[in-house]
Structures are given as structure tokens and as C-alpha cells.
Amino acid sequence: MTFRIYASIFTAFFVSYMIRVLPLTLIRKPIKNVFLRSFLYYVPYVTLSVMTFPAIVEATQSMYSGILALVIGIVISWLGLGLFPVACISCAVVFISELFLVG
Numbered sequence: 210m211t212f213r214i215y216a217s218i219f220t221a222f223f224v225s226y227m228i229r230v231l232p233l234t235l236i237r238k239p240i241k242n243v244f245l246r247s248f249l250y251y252v253p254y255v256t257l258s259v260m261t262f263p264a265i266v267e268a269t270q271s272m273y274s275g276i277l278a279l280v281i282g283i284v285i286s287w288l289g290l291g292l293f294p295v296a297c298i299s300c301a302v303v304f305i306s307e308l309f310l311v312g
Contacts, residue, residue: 274306 240246266275282299290298 232311270301270307274303277306278302285295 240249262279265274265279269275269278278299282295282303285298286292286295
């Protein structure tokens with residue numbers, strides 16, 4: 210049983226380490242392809258979005274309060290507010306909307 214646990218931990222370590230090391234060792238020259246450079250530029254943003262957006266909707270008691278907070282957060286960030294005010298307002302929207310939707 211403990212062998213399986215250690216083997217799983219080692220496998221996870223090895224795979225995540227190889228994902229980080231292989232690009233550094235295989236790609237020595239600067240990337241000049243415009244499409245590939247733009248693709249690699251947006252990978253962190255897409256990964257963060259894919260991990261964040263489902264959690265916004267599923268973390269609340271009601272899916273509708275999460276969607277409402279998401280929409281309001283997008284609108285107020287579009288208007289130029291920073292990350293902290295958007296996060297505080299979105300949390301307040303979830304709290305208030307769940308008082309009326311769930312309670």
C-alpha cells in the first residue's frame with residue numbers, strides 16, 4: 210500500500226518536473242514564429258480562466274448568485290476598477306443575492 214503511494218507521488222513529481230524541464234532543454238533558440246509566440250503568450254491566461262470560471266459558479270450555494278457576481282464583476286472591471294474592489298463587490302453581490310435566493 211505504501212509503495213503505491215510513493216510511486217504515485219514520484220510519478221506526479223516526475224511528470225510535472227519533465228513538463229518544466231523539457232522546454233528549457235529542447236528549445237535553445239528564441240521562438241520567431243508569430244503564431245506560436247502569441248499562442249504561448251495567452252496560455253497562462255487561458256489556464257487561469259479555465260480553472261477560475263467553473264469555481265465561480267460552483268462555489269456558491271446557488272448557481273445564479275455566482276453567475277450574477279461574475280457578470281457584475283466583469284462589468285465593473287470593464288469600467289476600470291481594480292482587482293481588490295472588483296473582488297469585494299463580487300463577494301458582496303454573492304452574499305446579498307444568496308440572502309434573497311436561498312434564504
